[in-house]
Amino acid sequence: MYILEASGLSKAYSSGQGAKQLVLREIQLQIAQGEFVAVMGPSGSGKSTLLYTISGMDGISAGRVVFKGREISSLAEEELAKLRLHGMGFIFQQMHLLKNLNIRDNIILPAYRANKNRRGSINKKAAELMKRTGIAALAERDITQVSGGQMQRAAICRALINEPDILFGDEPTGALNSKAAGEIMEIIAEIHQTGTTILLVTHDTKVAAQAERVLYMLDGSIAAEHRLGRYEKRNNDLKAREEKLTAW
Numbered sequence: 001m002y003i004l005e006a007s008g009l010s011k012a013y014s015s016g017q018g019a020k021q022l023v024l025r026e027i028q029l030q031i032a033q034g035e036f037v038a039v040m041g042p043s044g045s046g047k048s049t050l051l052y053t054i055s056g057m058d059g060i061s062a063g064r065v066v067f068k069g070r071e072i073s074s075l076a077e078e079e080l081a082k083l084r085l086h087g088m089g090f091i092f093q094q095m096h097l098l099k100n101l102n103i104r105d106n107i108i109l110p111a112y113r114a115n116k117n118r119r120g121s122i123n124k125k126a127a128e129l130m131k132r133t134g135i136a137a138l139a140e141r142d143i144t145q146v147s148g149g150q151m152q153r154a155a156i157c158r159a160l161i162n163e164p165d166i167l168f169g170d171e172p173t174g175a176l177n178s179k180a181a182g183e184i185m186e187i188i189a190e191i192h193q194t195g196t197t198i199l200l201v202t203h204d205t206k207v208a209a210q211a212e213r214v215l216y217m218l219d220g221s222i223a224a225e226h227r228l229g230r231y232e233k234r235n236n237d238l239k240a241r242e243e244k245l246t247a248w
């Protein structure tokens with residue numbers, strides 16, 4: 001069963017004087033429930049655009065996108081926003097946390113938007129997520145008072161607060177040092193192990209090595225695909241996969 005399916009997905013941007021630049025070219029992509037897919041490829045190849053269009057964050061120029069059996073490309077805006085709020089979580093390279101709120105308030109904000117009447121259970125869920133990602137002690141801390149890795153942990157908690165079916169990530173380790181990046185990847189791998197589907201754009205073969213399938217984008221198309229299968233959490237296993245991807 002596919003949780004997310006794109007067929008003939010194209011995206012064009014107008015590049016002035018009526019000319020159009022085709023950024024995604026009839027993408028076919030099927031993501032199975034619980035799968036972990038990484039997207040690699042050179043800068044400008046359309047990775048972010050794929051993520052934003054397939055999640056309904058941005059409109060498409062042609063084709064279809066189906067999420068949990070519903071064609072999101074034809075949903076009314078309000079309906080789509082609701083589906084995204086409940087079914088999808090997002091993390092980015094720039095964490096987009098609100099600077100005037102503390103860590104906890106950043107995390108629970110989407111939950112209040114989704115379901116205003118369950119303060120108790122929302123706070124409990126937030127506490128659980130902060131514990132799971134190792135930032136329980138930072139709940140009251142201002143966003144400006146924590147490290148990049150801690151900010152990304154908070155952003156992950158925020159993305160998971162509504163228990164989404166799928167987590168999208170656009171280079172979530174891109175702004176972090178390698179130690180912090182490794183820790184964030186471990187958290188993402190754990191999230192996958194609890195059953196969440198993951199679609200993750202990354203430049204880092206170390207990060208991609210954790211996925212079950214890696215797509216390689218070139219000039220708006222999926223030029224190659226590499227199936228790594230479920231990984232075992234052993235260092236030499238991950239190392240071998242990373243070498244495979246580097247060679248590829």
Ligand code: ADP
Nearest residue numbers: 013014023041042043044045046047048049050
């Ligand atoms: P990647 O994430 O692989 O680096 P992007 O998806 O960000 O690539 O961009 C793919 C292409 O689309 C690039 O040529 C970029 O300049 C163009 N592009 C991205 N977003 C916009 C936009 N909002 N308006 C116009 N062109 C855009």
Ligand code: MG
Nearest residue numbers: 047048049170
């Ligand atoms: Mg990008």
